[in-house]
Amino acid sequence: MLALVVAVAGCATPSPVPSPTPLPPPAATPTRSAPVATATAPVPTPTPLPPRAWLDPRLPPTLQATLSERVRAAALTPTANTQDADALRLTIATTLTASIVATEVFALAAPFLTAIDGLSAGEARDMWLGRSPTRTLLLDTDVLAALTPTLGSPGAAPRVRLTERAQLLTATLAAGANAFALLPFDMLDVRWRLMTVGTTNLFERSADLTAYPFVLRVVASGPAAGRLGAPISNRDPARMAVVAMTGVTALVRGTAVQMVAHGETWPGEKIRSWLRDADIAHISNEVSFNEACPAPNWYEGTVFCSQPARLALLKDVGTDVIELTGNHLWDYGWRALSTTLTTYESLGWRTFGGGRTVTESLKPLTMTVNGNRIAFVGCNYFGANWATDVLPGSARCGSKSPYQFDLITPTIRSLSAQGYLVIATVQYAEDYQYAPTPQQVRDFGLLRDAGAIVVNGSQGHHVQGFDVSRRGFIHYGVGNLFFGDQEGAGTHQTFVDRHVFMDGRYLGVDLRAAFIENAAQPVPMTPAAKQALLTLLFRVSGFSP
Numbered sequence: 001m002l003a004l005v006v007a008v009a010g011c012a013t014p015s016p017v018p019s020p021t022p023l024p025p026p027a028a029t030p031t032r033s034a035p036v037a038t039a040t041a042p043v044p045t046p047t048p049l050p051p052r053a054w055l056d057p058r059l060p061p062t063l064q065a066t067l068s069e070r071v072r073a074a075a076l077t078p079t080a081n082t083q084d085a086d087a088l089r090l091t092i093a094t095t096l097t098a099s100i101v102a103t104e105v106f107a108l109a110a111p112f113l114t115a116i117d118g119l120s121a122g123e124a125r126d127m128w129l130g131r132s133p134t135r136t137l138l139l140d141t142d143v144l145a146a147l148t149p150t151l152g153s154p155g156a157a158p159r160v161r162l163t164e165r166a167q168l169l170t171a172t173l174a175a176g177a178n179a180f181a182l183l184p185f186d187m188l189d190v191r192w193r194l195m196t197v198g199t200t201n202l203f204e205r206s207a208d209l210t211a212y213p214f215v216l217r218v219v220a221s222g223p224a225a226g227r228l229g230a231p232i233s234n235r236d237p238a239r240m241a242v243v244a245m246t247g248v249t250a251l252v253r254g255t256a257v258q259m260v261a262h263g264e265t266w267p268g269e270k271i272r273s274w275l276r277d278a279d280i281a282h283i284s285n286e287v288s289f290n291e292a293c294p295a296p297n298w299y300e301g302t303v304f305c306s307q308p309a310r311l312a313l314l315k316d317v318g319t320d321v322i323e324l325t326g327n328h329l330w331d332y333g334w335r336a337l338s339t340t341l342t343t344y345e346s347l348g349w350r351t352f353g354g355g356r357t358v359t360e361s362l363k364p365l366t367m368t369v370n371g372n373r374i375a376f377v378g379c380n381y382f383g384a385n386w387a388t389d390v391l392p393g394s395a396r397c398g399s400k401s402p403y404q405f406d407l408i409t410p411t412i413r414s415l416s417a418q419g420y421l422v423i424a425t426v427q428y429a430e431d432y433q434y435a436p437t438p439q440q441v442r443d444f445g446l447l448r449d450a451g452a453i454v455v456n457g458s459q460g461h462h463v464q465g466f467d468v469s470r471r472g473f474i475h476y477g478v479g480n481l482f483f484g485d486q487e488g489a490g491t492h493q494t495f496v497d498r499h500v501f502m503d504g505r506y507l508g509v510d511l512r513a514a515f516i517e518n519a520a521q522p523v524p525m526t527p528a529a530k531q532a533l534l535t536l537l538f539r540v541s542g543f544s545p
Contacts, residue, residue: 051087118196130157241369244278247478254485254519256296264312286326324354325427330385353378361395378425416451424452465541484516
């Protein structure tokens with residue numbers, strides 16, 4: 001079997017080898033084309049919102065307007081929604097804080113005829129809350145909204161009454177003798193008497209407001225809190241001017257005797273601060289200084305001169321301005337007045353109401369104090385030692401007779417038209433009584449009608465009453481200051497009238513009363529004595545309580 005297989009295998013024709021199947025050619029590599037840009041809509045950038053500020057809606061309208069201007073000036077946008085205020089929030093502060101940006105001070109005041117000077121802090125707060133059984137408080141809705149966050153709400157207390165601000169004085173007068181009002185400090189005028197609250201007298205430049213209850217403070221918070229500028233206030237001591245006006249000074253007779261005995265500055269020791277603390281301290285010194293003046297005595301009559309040593313008193317009380325309308329400037333001759341004027345000039349004291357010639361005597365004294373333009377004009381009505389073309393002396397009031405005012409009223413009108421706050425003084429006829437005479441009322445009224453904001457009766461050895469109106473303040477007789485050896489209580493009662501101005505407005509008068517003791521030294525009156533004197537003077541002046 002094996003052989004057969006071999007034989008068969010050996011005899012067979014070999015089969016052809018098949019050709020390999022050709023592979024298909026490789027596919028061609030496609031050519032890569034450049035990418036085609038596809039258009040895409042831009043993503044919008046959100047417009048940033050402007051930085052926003054929120055102002056507490058309880059702020060008084062005037063303060064709201066002022067702060068809104070500050071906000072806009074700082075490139076901030078006001079918003080009505082506190083939650084949207086991402087840059088600044090201005091809110092009423094309930095505690096004292098270092099971030100106060102605005103202060104609104106409200107004055108507790110009463111009509112001018114009110115004889116008391118003030119209330120304790122507790123009495124003032126009780127009156128706000130309606131807890132006082134006898135006192136009534138009047139205010140408007142803006143003041144109520146501004147003070148409620150810090151003082152609480154008076155609720156429906158019947159003795160706390162709302163009235164329109166324009167009617168506040170009329171309504172307070174109608175409410176009776178125990179009625180008081182709250183109004184913005186810068187809205188005061190002389191028809192009101194500012195009340196001291198506790199120990200805080202807002203008419204004093206150094207008044208401590210931390211203890212005063214009627215203050216609205218605005219606090220700033222947020223990243224833009226530092227962009228509002230300097231703090232603002234409606235009571236700024238840097239914009240205030242205080243002028244202290246006085247009555248008769250004559251450093252002679254018993255007054256001079258006491259100065260020699262107790263020291264030259266002794267008469268002013270108890271009221272020195274009343275004059276020193278004022279921006280302008282006025283002294284109406286009626287007597288010339290003379291080296292040849294004899295030693296003082298109680299009985300030298302009415303022909304006066306003062307030894308130069310007496311000048312120490314006027315220096316010590318801070319004299320700034322000397323009025324020259326007095327009746328005794330020539331008692332030792334016109335030369336004594338001439339050297340006295342030289343002395344005043346050397347001391348830097350300015351003068352008015354008299355001078356080296358008639359022209360100089362009628363020239364007003366103008367001053368600018370913390371932005372307030374103040375002018376002094378004065379004349380001698382009595383007819384003593386008038387200046388002439390060649391001799392020094394006091395200024396005449398009128399050209400035809402001493403009973404006219406045509407020499408100074410045109411000056412008052414001109415100064416008033418220029419924006420000056422005019423203080424007019426008169427050395428008038430002397431009457432030893434509290435009530436002004438009808439002629440005095442008429443004459444002093446002429447000066448106020450001409451534009452004087454204050455009329456000062458510098459002649460009065462005897463203190464006299466007042467008149468107030470929207471146009472200004474008249475004190476018919478301020479009383480003796482450093483001259484006190486006359487008879488009667490009225491010659492020993494005296495006032496230092498501290499007139500307060502701010503931003504070119506007359507805010508009112510702070511009446512300081514004293515009683516001259518030991519013929520020379522004014523001593524501040526007790527509150528009861530001052531109240532009794534004011535009650536008397538208001539009555540004789542025609543004010544009805």
